[in-house]
Amino acid sequence: MRARRLILKGKQRLLLTLAAAVTTLVARAQDGAAGIEEADSKVREYFEPGTNLMYAIGAVLGLVGAIKVFQKWNAGDQDTGKVAAAWFGSCIFLVVVATVLQSFFGI
Structure with missing residues (x-):
């Protein structure tokens, strides 16, 4: 029973880490049109x-x-x-x- 809780907590930590990484990537993403205009210039x-x-x-x-x-x-x-x-x-x-x-x- 205790091992099962540890596995669930590990999965929750993994999901929380992935969610934080995705949130960071979305926050740092730039507008696609602005990037294309910058490359063009x-x-x-x-x-x-x-x-x-x-x-x-x-x-x-x-x-x-x-x-x-x-x-x-x-x-x-x-x-x-x-x-x-x-x-x-x-x-x-x-x-x-x-x-x-x-x-x-x-x-």
Whole structure:
């Protein structure tokens, strides 16, 4: 009989602890719309510097690619055109992605 009371008290304590945890979570929960608006403002805040960073990376890749292509051209390699197209394509890709993202998000 005494063991049964201890088990019931243990279950009651567990339920009371769970109820307190749920109450705390509900009290600390924030409004969903406010959270989405805050996330939107944070993304928009960092979007322009990120776009500028992509343009800068594209410029550095363009310079490195130009040097690589020039070296291959001076060495007389046959695949100079393929290398030039690959480097030029990667630079164009970065610029296009940055521009499309900028127009997509309307910033």
